[in-house]
Amino acid sequence: xxxxxxxxxxxxxxxxxxxxxxxxxxxxxxxxxxxxxxxxxxxxxxxxxxxxxxxxxxxxxxxxxxxxxxxxxxxxxxxxxxxxxxxxxxxxxxxxxxxxxxxxxxxxxxxxxxxxxxxxxxxxxxxxxxxxxxxxxxxxxxxxxxxxxxxxxxxxxxxxxxxxxxxxxxxxxxxxxxxxxxxxxxxxxxxxxxxxxxxxxxxxxxxxxxxxxxxxxxxxxxxxxxxxxxxxxxxxxxxxxxxxxxxxxxxxxxxxxxxxxxxxxxxxxxxxx
Amino acid sequence: xxxxxxxxxxxxxxxxxxxxxxxxxxxxxxxxxxxxxxxxxxxxxxxxxxxxxxxxxxxxxxxxxxxxxxxxxxxxxxxxxxxxxxxxxxxxxxxxxxxxxxxxxxxxxxxxxxxxxxxxxxxxxxxxxxxxxxxxxxxxxxxxxxxxxxxxxxxxxxxxxxxxxxxxxxxxxxxxxxxxxxxxxxxxxxxxxxxxxxxxxxxxxxxxxxxxxxxxxxxxxxxxxxxxxxxxxxxxxxxxxxxxxxxxxx
Numbered sequence: 422x423x424x425x426x427x428x429x430x431x432x433x434x435x436x437x438x439x440x441x442x443x444x445x446x447x448x449x450x451x452x453x454x455x456x457x458x459x460x461x462x463x464x465x466x467x468x469x470x471x472x473x474x475x476x477x478x479x480x481x482x483x484x485x486x487x488x489x490x491x492x493x494x495x496x497x498x499x500x501x502x503x504x505x506x507x508x509x510x511x512x513x514x515x516x517x518x519x520x521x522x523x524x525x526x527x528x529x530x531x532x533x534x535x536x537x538x539x540x541x542x543x544x545x546x547x548x549x550x551x552x553x554x555x556x557x558x559x560x561x562x563x564x565x566x567x568x569x570x571x572x573x574x575x576x577x578x579x580x581x582x583x584x585x586x587x588x589x590x591x592x593x594x595x596x597x598x599x600x601x602x603x604x605x606x607x608x609x610x611x612x613x614x615x616x617x618x619x620x621x622x623x624x625x626x627x628x629x630x631x632x633x634x635x636x637x638x639x640x641x642x643x644x645x646x647x648x649x650x651x652x653x654x655x656x657x658x659x660x661x662x663x664x665x666x667x668x669x670x671x672x673x674x675x676x677x678x679x680x681x682x683x684x685x686x687x688x689x690x691x692x693x694x
Numbered sequence: 695x696x697x698x699x700x701x702x703x704x705x706x707x708x709x710x711x712x713x714x715x716x717x718x719x720x721x722x723x724x725x726x727x728x729x730x731x732x733x734x735x736x737x738x739x740x741x742x743x744x745x746x747x748x749x750x751x752x753x754x755x756x757x758x759x760x761x762x763x764x765x766x767x768x769x770x771x772x773x774x775x776x777x778x779x780x781x782x783x784x785x786x787x788x789x790x791x792x793x794x795x796x797x798x799x800x801x802x803x804x805x806x807x808x809x810x811x812x813x814x815x816x817x818x819x820x821x822x823x824x825x826x827x828x829x830x831x832x833x834x835x836x837x838x839x840x841x842x843x844x845x846x847x848x849x850x851x852x853x854x855x856x857x858x859x860x861x862x863x864x865x866x867x868x869x870x871x872x873x874x875x876x877x878x879x880x881x882x883x884x885x886x887x888x889x890x891x892x893x894x895x896x897x898x899x900x901x902x903x904x905x906x907x908x909x910x911x912x913x914x915x916x917x918x919x920x921x922x923x924x925x926x927x928x929x930x931x932x933x934x935x936x937x938x939x940x941x942x943x944x
Binding site for chain 1: 746748772773774775776778779780782784785786787788789790791799800801802803804805807810811852855856859865
């Protein structure tokens with residue numbers, strides 16, 4: 422049983438607060454211990470696995486089959502993944518902008534109808550993980566790029582929609598008031614008072630969205646969307662470990678390139694304020 | 695002729711919040727340049743924003759250009775707002791747009807969505823914008839971005855934008871508070887001259903009593919949501935001012 426001791430006199434926290442604080446901590450720790458026990462996690466095995474990992478990697482995954490990833494077929498797959506992330510990112514951003522406008526409380530065209538539509542649209546895209554979107558689209562559209570692009574689009578709507586809406590909700594309301602007082606309708610208010618204020622931030626978010634979409638594209642590919650991920654899956658299943666190692670390295674390299682490129686582009690855009 | 699008539703106007707921002715306006719009555723005639731003076735927090739800004747329902751009144755009646763403002767639906771309200779030019783304390787320009795586009799945005803109430811999207815304003819609007827930019831002395835700055843201008847110049851853009859609406863009433867919300875004393879006089883003078891030229895009445899929030907006395911023909915004194923004084927500028931006595939600003943001394 423839990424023994425509830427009274428807090429010592431020197432405590433900064435008065436009686437009920439200290440109880441909540443320590444009580445919460447205790448519950449978290451108890452649940453952690455219970456989970457470890459319930460799942461029967463073998464900690465010595467886990468620690469041993471770290472050493473084992475180095476051995477396995479050295480044994481089976483080295484040297485990576487670099488020639489395989491420099492082959493024309495695989496290079497085309499890299500391009501596929503790149504195109505997939507571009508298409509998905511572009512379509513996602515285009516859909517996310519109106520949804521973000523609807524779901525920004527301060528300038529929503531209608532708080533009773535459009536606001537819930539926008540919020541629900543963005544939230545439902547976020548609620549479903551990109552792998553699940555891929556599985557859903559693959560089952561409807563079949564394996565390949567179309568399913569991959571569709572899944573990435575949904576992912577990007579959820580990702581960019583939230584960031585766009587936050588950005589819109591942080592604008593200065595003065596120009597909005599001025600446009601409203603001139604008799605502008607909600608669409609015109611969005612065009613003239615909102616867009617100029619969020620243009621730069623939106624460009625940065627769009628670039629970031631592409632970067633994240635590129636990373637997601639490898640996973641989407643694994644689940645049937647095509648591109649690099651699809652190669653990864655095939656070789657994992659065929660136990661072609663040296664090729665798997667090379668593919669993983671190529672993915673890491675490409676993601677790093679995308680990350681640098683997006684960082685540099687965003688910095689350039691922000692300077693153009 | 696009466697352009698605006700307000701009766702028993704009350705405003706509260708939320709159901710549990712304090713009442714900001716506690717029953718205000720006044721009228722604006724077609725040749726008025728009316729100042730609203732009073733200490734900070736008296737409700738001057740709220741009063742001006744309630745006139746075109748940027749702030750929703752909780753009670754009372756506002757008759758503006760023969761329309762009952764509180765009864766209008768969204769579309770009718772937009773059509774009425776086109777007739778009311780508004781000039782703001784912080785200018786409320788769109789900083790990342792050119793001076794020309796800022797001035798043209800005053801025509802949005804008369805412009806369709808497609809034209810607005812591609813910024814294709816009719817030629818007569820552009821000509822009118824050029825005319826008003828010249829009138830407020832900004833002909834040399836047409837293509838500059840609004841955030842490149844000084845405070846006084848920005849307010850001139852704000853004036854030109856309001857005039858683009860061909861307003862039948864001007865609402866001025868502390869138009870000079872963000873400007874230095876010399877520029878304040880110039881801007882107030884410009885607004886008064888243009889208002890006379892175009893025969894547009896104006897309702898002007900102002901906390902600088904000197905400016906109010908100098909430029910306005912009538913003065914309303916407000917304190918804590920009540921109207922404390924309403925009369926021609928000449929009839930405003932020092933004792934009235936003392937009463938209006940009594941709370942601030944404390």
